Amino acid sequence: MMRLRIVKRPPLPGWARIAIPVAAVVTTLLLSAIPILVAGANLWQSYYHLFRGALGTRFNLLETCVKASPLIFTGLAVAFAFRAKFWNIGAEGQLLAGALMATWIGIYWTWVPKFLLLPLIIVAGFLAGGAWAAVPALLKTRLRVDDVVSTLLLNYVMLHILGALLFGPLQQPGSSWPRSSEIMEAAKYPFLMIRSRFHLGIPLALVAVFVLWFINTKTVFGYQSKAVGVNLRAAGFGGISTTAVMMKTALLSGGLAGLAGVGELCALQYRLILDISPGYGYSGIVIAMLGGLHPVGVLFSALFFSVIIVGAQTMSRMTGVPSYIAEVVQGLALMVMLIFLLLTEYRIKVARK
Amino acid sequence: MMREIFNVAFITGLLGATLRMATPIIFATLGEILAERAGVLNLGIEGIMLMGAMTGFIYTLGSGSLWLGVLAAALVGMLLALLMAFLAVYLGLSQHVSGLGITLFSTGLAMFVYRLKVGSPLVPPTVQPFRQVAIPLLSKIPIVGSGLFNQYLLTYVALLLIPVISILLYKTHLGLKIRTVGENPFAADTVGVNVNLTRTLCLVAGGALMGIGGSFLTLAHQNMFLIDVIGGRGWISIAMVIFGNWNPAKGALGALIFGLLDGLQLRLQGLGFRVPFDIFLMIPYLMTIVALIGVSRRASVPAGLLKPYRREEKGG
Numbered sequence: 001m002m003r004l005r006i007v008k009r010p011p012l013p014g015w016a017r018i019a020i021p022v023a024a025v026v027t028t029l030l031l032s033a034i035p036i037l038v039a040g041a042n043l044w045q046s047y048y049h050l051f052r053g054a055l056g057t058r059f060n061l062l063e064t065c066v067k068a069s070p071l072i073f074t075g076l077a078v079a080f081a082f083r084a085k086f087w088n089i090g091a092e093g094q095l096l097a098g099a100l101m102a103t104w105i106g107i108y109w110t111w112v113p114k115f116l117l118l119p120l121i122i123v124a125g126f127l128a129g130g131a132w133a134a135v136p137a138l139l140k141t142r143l144r145v146d147d148v149v150s151t152l153l154l155n156y157v158m159l160h161i162l163g164a165l166l167f168g169p170l171q172q173p174g175s176s177w178p179r180s181s182e183i184m185e186a187a188k189y190p191f192l193m194i195r196s197r198f199h200l201g202i203p204l205a206l207v208a209v210f211v212l213w214f215i216n217t218k219t220v221f222g223y224q225s226k227a228v229g230v231n232l233r234a235a236g237f238g239g240i241s242t243t244a245v246m247m248k249t250a251l252l253s254g255g256l257a258g259l260a261g262v263g264e265l266c267a268l269q270y271r272l273i274l275d276i277s278p279g280y281g282y283s284g285i286v287i288a289m290l291g292g293l294h295p296v297g298v299l300f301s302a303l304f305f306s307v308i309i310v311g312a313q314t315m316s317r318m319t320g321v322p323s324y325i326a327e328v329v330q331g332l333a334l335m336v337m338l339i340f341l342l343l344t345e346y347r348i349k350v351a352r353k
Numbered sequence: 354m355m356r357e358i359f360n361v362a363f364i365t366g367l368l369g370a371t372l373r374m375a376t377p378i379i380f381a382t383l384g385e386i387l388a389e390r391a392g393v394l395n396l397g398i399e400g401i402m403l404m405g406a407m408t409g410f411i412y413t414l415g416s417g418s419l420w421l422g423v424l425a426a427a428l429v430g431m432l433l434a435l436l437m438a439f440l441a442v443y444l445g446l447s448q449h450v451s452g453l454g455i456t457l458f459s460t461g462l463a464m465f466v467y468r469l470k471v472g473s474p475l476v477p478p479t480v481q482p483f484r485q486v487a488i489p490l491l492s493k494i495p496i497v498g499s500g501l502f503n504q505y506l507l508t509y510v511a512l513l514l515i516p517v518i519s520i521l522l523y524k525t526h527l528g529l530k531i532r533t534v535g536e537n538p539f540a541a542d543t544v545g546v547n548v549n550l551t552r553t554l555c556l557v558a559g560g561a562l563m564g565i566g567g568s569f570l571t572l573a574h575q576n577m578f579l580i581d582v583i584g585g586r587g588w589i590s591i592a593m594v595i596f597g598n599w600n601p602a603k604g605a606l607g608a609l610i611f612g613l614l615d616g617l618q619l620r621l622q623g624l625g626f627r628v629p630f631d632i633f634l635m636i637p638y639l640m641t642i643v644a645l646i647g648v649s650r651r652a653s654v655p656a657g658l659l660k661p662y663r664r665e666e667k668g669g
Binding site for chain 1: 396400440444445446447449450451453454455456457458459460461462464465468469585588591592595629631632634635638639641642645646647648663
């Protein structure tokens with residue numbers, strides 16, 4: 001009888017940190033061939049249209065960047081939280097909190113000077129997302145409430161808060177749909193390139209990558225946040241106020257997710273709707289894991305999934321493979337990456353008995 | 354307003370709706386309790402339910418048989434649970450992330466397969482759904498009878514499963530094994546219980562229940578497949594397990610309370626009241642977060658939950 005045994009292995013060299021995600025991507029793309037073949041499409045054609053659809057023309061390439069913006073934000077949000085072992089599955093709700101705040105200010109704060117409106121919205125959206133993440137962090141540190149479950153459940157609480165508001169005080173007058181009025185012109189993100197939707201949120205996401213890299217590697221807080229993740233008790237004994245660090249980590253993580261919501265609202269939708277996010281918060285988990293929880297890794301992994309999501313549309317039109325393949329790929333990628341990460345720490349020995 | 358609410362038809366209707374809305378949650382909660390009692394948190398539940406809903410619907414659409422649809426949903430649930438077992442039990446990967454992976458994958462796959470089989474017609478296809486079955490005599494009891502005893506067969510099955518799973522867990526040798534594996538896998542291993550096999554079997558049985566719970570939504574509650582048909586009911590079930598202290602009867606009670614809230618908001622809306630139903634629907638989530646306070650210090654949480662079992666790494 002065959003038995004699988006899992007034994008620890010010595011740490012892998014540095015290049016493995018890049019090789020592992022790349023191998024995971026390749027494996028995921030290979031596995032994705034199964035649903036494509038089941039759909040009865042030609043494999044090479046499908047992959048060709050997938051990549052051409054995402055990168056082939058100027059417009060599509062810029063659309064891929066547009067798609068990457070919220071994914072970078074939620075990916076960074078999850079990565080920074082996971083690094084401190086704050087299991088934030090709630091980026092989706094924090095995104096919605098940011099979008100909600102942007103809507104509120106963008107519609108009703110008419111007294112704010114025009115040039116201040118957008119900076120104000122960005123800061124407030126960040127704080128709204130951060131505050132929504134602070135709730136489970138507080139519950140975790142003070143009352144030892146499991147953060148995975150609480151962050152997950154709070155996503156739905158936020159969704160229902162949105163529902164209650166969009167069917168109530170925030171509803172566009174005269175509309176029977178759950179949607180708000182449009183935000184003011186001055187609250188909209190500027191478009192930065194003609195004949196495209198390339199907007200302010202994209203450079204902002206790149207800035208966030210840099211800032212997070214800076215925090216992680218160059219600041220005391222970044223070090224403390226990681227120390228809390230590596231060993232909570234040791235960090236506490238070492239003189240770090242673990243509760244304060246955890247709260248700050250949650251604030252930053254939720255804030256980043258909130259900015260994803262601000263971007264979707266102020267750059268693309270202009271009005272709040274219930275399905276403003278097609279699950280960007282959950283994609284953030286996949287992106288963070290595939291990116292090895294590293295800001296630059298998150299950037300590349302977010303770009304990869306934008307290519308998949310945007311390209312799947314073209315692939316679907318050209319080959320008939322349903323565009324939901326993009327979601328299948330995300331689920332596969334998460335599982336594959338998880339297995340590959342196991343292989344960095346352990347070896348699987350096949351023993352015969 | 355009060356007169357309209359407190360009349361017989363309203364109460365009868367509400368009782369019926371309560372059981373109907375609770376049915377998928379009861380199935381999924383019992384399935385999750387089985388897995389968690391053996392030490393595995395299955396966050397794949399939301400996706401497994403969606404796959405069950407889709408598979409049951411598509412299979413019924415093709416075969417014309419509702420029960421074959423339910424069977425197919427159960428089988429798909431078992432297969433996905435087997436994948437979960439491979440990741441979280443045999444490879445010992447993080448149960449949280451494995452489960453989320455299963456949910457993301459299953460959600461994508463359900464929509465992918467549905468679109469592949471059905472395309473995107475203007476009018477989505479429908480099946481002839483299950484009919485309610487009135488139990489003779491009992492359904493004739495005034496006021497409550499036609500509400501409680503005129504239900505879908507699957508609802509009766511769900512209710513029957515509550516004592517069945519309770520007895521299995523607390524009164525049988527197998528149940529003792531399952532609970533030991535969840536409490537202290539090292540002790541279970543010492544007395545010759547195959548920990549990983551027990552966990553796998555519990556996951557797979559639980560997956561079948563989750564799949565059936567999902568299929569109830571497309572074959573009885575509604576007669577079509579919509580992408581948001583589960584709408585967080587899997588997460589609600591996770592919540593009910595905690596709320597019910599990992600006890601089948603208490604978990605099912607939580608599911609019934611959820612059914613009551615859900616039924617109430619549907620009924621009130623049906624009567625034309627403008628109720629902020631979103632506030633109703635928030636309640637179970639908030640209730641659970643409150644229930645989570647101090648849960649880690651309670652004795653009821655299976656001590657081996659979330660911990661992979663590796664014989665070599667004793668002492669965890």
